[in-house]
Amino acid sequence: MAISQEISYRLERLILDGGLAPEQKIPSERQLAARLGVSRAIIREALHELQGRGVIETRHGKGSFVASMVPGSNRIDDQSPLMHLFEGHPRTLYDLLEVREQLEGQAAFLAAQRATSLDRHRITKAFRALEETDPLSNARADHSFHLAIVEASHNPVLVHVLNSLKNMMLMTVQASVANLNPRQEMRKKIVRQHRQLYDAVTSGKPGAAQKAATAHVRFVSDAMRDLEKEGSEVIRMPVPPESPARHSQTRL
Amino acid sequence: MAISQEISYRLERLILDGGLAPEQKIPSERQLAARLGVSRAIIREALHELQGRGVIETRHGKGSFVASMVPGSNRIDDQSPLMHLFEGHPRTLYDLLEVREQLEGQAAFLAAQRATSLDRHRITKAFRALEETDPLSNARADHSFHLAIVEASHNPVLVHVLNSLKNMMLMTVQASVANLNPRQEMRKKIVRQHRQLYDAVTSGKPGAAQKAATAHVRFVSDAMRDLEKEGSEVIRMPVPPESPARHSQTRL
DNA sequence: ATCCTGACACTGGTCAGACCAGTTTTTCCT
DNA sequence: AGGAAAAACTGGTCTGACCAGTGTCAGGAT
Missing domain, CATH: 1.20.120.530 (GntR ligand-binding domain-like)
Incomplete structure (x- = not known):
């Protein structure tokens, strides 16, 4: 499996397991890249994957945030x-x-x-x-x-x-x-x-x-x-x- | 809106309209980049977005394909x-x-x-x-x-x-x-x-x-x-x- | 003291070009 | 003709640069 997919998978798990709460800010792309030892492009691809899935939202100049999910926790x-x-x-x-x-x-x-x-x-x-x-x-x-x-x-x-x-x-x-x-x-x-x-x-x-x-x-x-x-x-x-x-x- | 999102949107629409049939091959990343006048990175981000939502599938060395999904995901x-x-x-x-x-x-x-x-x-x-x-x-x-x-x-x-x-x-x-x-x-x-x-x-x-x-x-x-x-x-x-x-x- | 302003340091967005790794096609030798 | 090597694809990853929004904070004008 591609690295970007592994990372998107890990991040998703992290979010779903409660490691990252809704509305919470995700580390910056550059930080993630450094910490996970991959290029920033990979991080961006992984984030776009989560974005497509509606798991996170990204705001230019601000950062990426865990999307607030519907009440009732129907994930x-x-x-x-x-x-x-x-x-x-x-x-x-x-x-x-x-x-x-x-x-x-x-x-x-x-x-x-x-x-x-x-x-x-x-x-x-x-x-x-x-x-x-x-x-x-x-x-x-x-x-x-x-x-x-x-x-x-x-x-x-x-x-x-x-x-x-x-x-x-x-x-x-x-x-x-x-x-x-x-x-x-x-x-x-x-x-x-x-x-x-x-x-x-x-x-x-x-x-x-x-x-x-x-x-x-x-x-x-x-x-x-x-x-x-x-x-x-x-x-x-x-x-x-x-x-x-x-x-x-x-x-x- | 970001370029990558506009592109993923356009591709999505194309698929929705039936312009691209299930299992059909999508032009290569380099071709898309050239034809749309953007960098390959953008194309990849757009494709990852579609990938995240299961609209397309990507195979290393082969290309990207419209996922065989039908309205309601039932083929x-x-x-x-x-x-x-x-x-x-x-x-x-x-x-x-x-x-x-x-x-x-x-x-x-x-x-x-x-x-x-x-x-x-x-x-x-x-x-x-x-x-x-x-x-x-x-x-x-x-x-x-x-x-x-x-x-x-x-x-x-x-x-x-x-x-x-x-x-x-x-x-x-x-x-x-x-x-x-x-x-x-x-x-x-x-x-x-x-x-x-x-x-x-x-x-x-x-x-x-x-x-x-x-x-x-x-x-x-x-x-x-x-x-x-x-x-x-x-x-x-x-x-x-x-x-x-x-x-x-x-x-x- | 207060209010602006502007520089600076963040953030994500985009680009170019390179190289690696699979897959398919072409070529060319046996 | 058969088959193996070479070339020409495909996506995967990296690097480093620059642009574009956002926030901060110091310093100057009021």
Whole structure:
């Protein structure tokens, strides 16, 4: 393994083990180079690696600092590189929602057509949980609800594609919930949309289900766009990954 | 912002947009340095940043390569379990076409809305090639045509998702062409569908474009279903992978 | 005494050129 | 033609220089 990678690895370990606290300043590049007996270029490459990973931040003229991580100490290193792409490119959020709008609509359509009684049971369960859940853990309930519908589409490819987008979906759902929930009217509208979607799917109305799903995603997207205009922070930290027992998973 | 970060950003974007496909080799550090007019150290720092977030992989003596990651870090390629599913269960072909129908429709819709003159030029070129090509190499021309439209949607997520389905898409397109082309009436219909799609997209009619695209995919899907009933072999070997000169490459 | 100002000593950012170490291609001798 | 040496790639590392922000602190003007 390259030296720069060994060093980035060591530094990361040091930080994660608590040797270096968040916001704490990291020794200067020249100091590190001298102390570790390597050239400064190597140190810079190692730091850039950590930077790319979001572990540290670097400020010209000041130095490098351990990035302050989210409260809750979820340092579970995300498995999806795309996450990072995301953070840097907010526009991608809307690109994603654009695709989601379509796929969720299709999933709802197919779910309404194909859902078995077992599927409907799962969807109902998720829907109830969503209604009863406090807004805080709402993001996950929200996601579970949508997931149940997607799986009811009985299209493995659709499930797979959307599953690939899981992390990002979680993030957008999270973002939407985090930002939209505080607003009572928003929340009410969203709840109503969920109800419409639920009704359409469980009562077997494909067209209505599709409309409800696309409208829902569209609404969330538009709402976030508005929020952004107001200057609010839209992008949020991802929800810590969970791996719920996925029944469809076995089909893949 | 530092130059190295601008560069890593640009490369990232390039990859996101599908300009650089997974497993594809990135120009050598010295080439990039020369082409971008910066020192090699900068290039290395940028690459280390991308490396840190798992976007690329670097092999000593060989070069740097786009990590085979797909939206959500799940690869939907030959190594994917999906592919195995495929072999044993032709039904997946129709699941795939179901999703494609939707996404191609959306892509066509967006392309009709957003295509720049350059995009239209590319689409036109691909379309002409498609018309002039003999049925044998038609599969690739067909794919290129659809790809040009997808890229004109200017939605990186859409591009990337469809790009990760590339192998499977090629397979289906190939299957369709191989099976449908021999039948004169079929071929004529398909040509007419392509023409409709082309006209709608280049003349900026989103609704018509979407209809044309979904109808096309639907037609192909139905036609194959019919063929299957007749006992013909539908599934074919995938087209040998090629790495066509991607126009985005020049943006480096 | 207080407030500015400017020199200086930090910090990271960039560059040039060199050499080492793997990998691939080319060349040329057998 | 076959195979081994040589050359031409690739990334990995080092050195030393200079530029560009930031902070400090002494000294002069008020």
